[in-house]
Amino acid sequence: MPEPHAGPGEVRVRVRAAAVNPADTLLRSGGNSWVLSEVPGPYVPGMDIAGVIDEIGPGTETELSLGEAVMAMVIPIGTAAGAYAEHIVLPAGWVVPAPAGMDHVAASTLPMNGLTALLALDQLALAPGSVLAVIGAAGALGGYLVEMGTHAGLTVVADAAPADEDLVRRLGAADIVARGSGVAQRLRARYPDGVNALADAALVGQSLVDAIRDGGQFVRVREASEIPGGHDIDTGGRVKLLAPFVPDYAGRTDKLHQIREYAEAGVITPRVAATLPAAEAAQAHRRLEAGGVRGRIVLTF
Numbered sequence: 001m002p003e004p005h006a007g008p009g010e011v012r013v014r015v016r017a018a019a020v021n022p023a024d025t026l027l028r029s030g031g032n033s034w035v036l037s038e039v040p041g042p043y044v045p046g047m048d049i050a051g052v053i054d055e056i057g058p059g060t061e062t063e064l065s066l067g068e069a070v071m072a073m074v075i076p077i078g079t080a081a082g083a084y085a086e087h088i089v090l091p092a093g094w095v096v097p098a099p100a101g102m103d104h105v106a107a108s109t110l111p112m113n114g115l116t117a118l119l120a121l122d123q124l125a126l127a128p129g130s131v132l133a134v135i136g137a138a139g140a141l142g143g144y145l146v147e148m149g150t151h152a153g154l155t156v157v158a159d160a161a162p163a164d165e166d167l168v169r170r171l172g173a174a175d176i177v178a179r180g181s182g183v184a185q186r187l188r189a190r191y192p193d194g195v196n197a198l199a200d201a202a203l204v205g206q207s208l209v210d211a212i213r214d215g216g217q218f219v220r221v222r223e224a225s226e227i228p229g230g231h232d233i234d235t236g237g238r239v240k241l242l243a244p245f246v247p248d249y250a251g252r253t254d255k256l257h258q259i260r261e262y263a264e265a266g267v268i269t270p271r272v273a274a275t276l277p278a279a280e281a282a283q284a285h286r287r288l289e290a291g292g293v294r295g296r297i298v299l300t301f
Contacts, residue, residue, distance in 0.1 A: 001042065001081065004089040006057035011064055011092045013072065017108035017275075018083040019048035020284045020297040021140075027076060028285060035077055045281075046083025047074050050098055050107035051301075054087075062092040069098040073111035073256070075247050084281055086301055096256045099263040106270040107263075109140065109296040112246060114259035114268060117144035119244040120219045121152060124197050128153030131195040133187055133211060136202030137173060138164040140271060140296050141221065145199050146171040147268045157195065159183050159202075167294070171269070187211035206233050214238045271295030 006012040024045040026032050036043060050071040053064050064070060072095040076082030098107040126132060132149045136142040137158030149156045150172035158173035165176055177186040184207050187195060194213030200220055212218055217240045220233060235241055249255050262268045273295035276284050284297045 001044075001085070004081075004087055006055045006060070006089050008057050008059045009091055010057040010060060010089050011053050011062060011095055012055035012057075012087055012089045013049060013051045013070060013095065014054040015049050015083065015086055015088055015301050016051040016104035017049070017301070018046045018085075018278070018299045019108045019112070020281070020288055020299060021047055021112060022288065023047055023112070024076075024082075024084075025285050025289055027082070039077055043076070044082035044084055045076055046085070046299075047076060047112040048108050048110070048296075049074055049083045049088055050104040051088075053095070055089075056092075060092050064092060064095060064097070069104065069107070070095050071098045071107045071111050071256075071260070072096070073115055073246070073250060075250050084278060084299060091251060093253045094251050094256075096253060096260055099260050102263065102270070105272055105275055105298045105300065108298055109270045109272060110259055110263055110268070111256060113141045113144055113296075114262070115249045115252075115255055116141055116221065116244060116246045117148050118255055118258065119246060119249050120145065120199055120221075120242070121148055123242050123244055124217055124219065126152070126154055126197055129155060130197065131155045131157060131191060133195045133198040133208075134158045134173070135183065135198065135200050135204055135208060137168045137171070138294055139201055142199075142201035143168075143171050143271060143295075144268050145201060146173050148262070150174070151262070151267045157187065157190065164294070184208050184211040209233065209235055209239055212239045216240070217242055219244065273297050275300050 027045045053068045074083045132154045134145045157175040158168045159179040160168040161179045197217040219242045273293045274297045278299040
């Protein structure tokens with residue numbers, strides 16, 4: 001592809017690290033091909049980058065400076081290519097300094113999953129002390145939900161396999177139930193009235209509705225059409241269904257700064273499962289799709 005250059009209002013990032021997310025495998029496999037129907041190729045996956053500013057477009061007003069370490073969320077469907085690239089050009093407001101003292105690999109795991117968790121919690125708007133169940137708590141998104149929810153004063157109950165219990169407790173979960181089939185019933189046994197809200201970061205789906213109290217809220221992180229064999233969730237009208245769409249926070253410099261501040265304060269913890277050279281992106285996708293990855297695989301440039 002041709003080398004991009006920053007125009008007015010834009011900056012160019014020399015990418016040093018790009019996190020590999022389930023959304024990337026969805027783009028590559030054609031699972032959300034409907035969103036590409038009006039978009040000309042080639043298509044480049046990737047939503048998370050960290051690197052350095054190496055070009056500032058003419059007339060661009062920004063506090064960012066050449067050579068500064070930064071991070072950003074990229075939307076790979078539109079005018080910009082995805083994150084798996086040596087250079088990315090973005091509106092200056094989409095880019096913020098990387099957390100102080102954090103390397104590129106760790107910083108690349110923060111933007112998209114951090115913003116997704118923050119958007120979900122913003123939409124839930126739960127009062128302190130409310131019970132939030134996080135399913136898939138050992139994963140990257142689930143972990144950020146546990147940490148941010150705890151920081152917000154919520155009582156977070158999380159699922160975990162035996163091997164992940166210590167990890168999930170370190171993330172801040174106040175209570176843990178066993179992962180797997182029947183988790184909704186285990187939550188109901190622990191909370192007879194039902195939890196105030198539940199975030200399904202593991203794409204379990206319909207069966208989890210039973211864990212939520214009347215008037216509660218259910219967060220789904222992927223549409224049914226994006227899940228093989230997926231079905232719409234029927235809450236029977238007694239539970240509010242939320243579907244946070246992280247592109248809504250694209251360009252929200254304030255929210256991305258909040259993620260940076262959380263990382264600097266230790267509120268959220270970047271978790272890197274493995275690093276691979278960018279040329280081995282296919283292998284990174286195979287490893288992620290095989291399951292069991294804790295944290296994010298990161299491609300390095």
